Amino acid sequence: MTTETISTTPSPTPSPTPQASPHGKVVLDDLSPLHRSLRRAIPDVYKGFAELSKAAFADGALDRKTKELIALAIGVVEGCDGCVASHGQAAARAGATKQEAAEAIGVTFLMHGGPATIHGARAYDAFCEFADALAGETSPSATPA
Secondary structure, eight states: OOOOOOOOSOOOOOOOOOOOOTTTHHHHHHHHHHHHHHHHHOHHHHHHHHHHHHHHHSOSSSOHHHHHHHHHHHHHHHTOHHHHHHHHHHHHHTTOOHHHHHHHHHHHHHHHOHHHHHHHHHHHHHHHHHHHHHHHHHSGGGSOO
């Protein structure tokens, strides 16, 4: 006769793995080869756009973080997933908080109504993905020992 030992010690619960937002890095990854292809066809246009972007986002009376939050909000109003992903990532990198992103997106509801509630939710999801990734990079557990 065999006796089975039943453990009463609970097995460790695996920590939930954050799921990538379909509105953040995935969008940027999908667009990257398309931009490379078009950039090869019209390099001067892309160069001019890059210069315009550099000038528009330079610190001035408004800092880069604020300008990226404005661009994120415009991306919501325009329904531009690439803009949302790009400026969501840039706003997170510039130090914007989830609350700041949420409030900037909230203004779009007033200015653009119902459609902004759809694109706004996507934008917040994308922003949170980038903010969480940056928080993971800077957390003590993420630094090598």
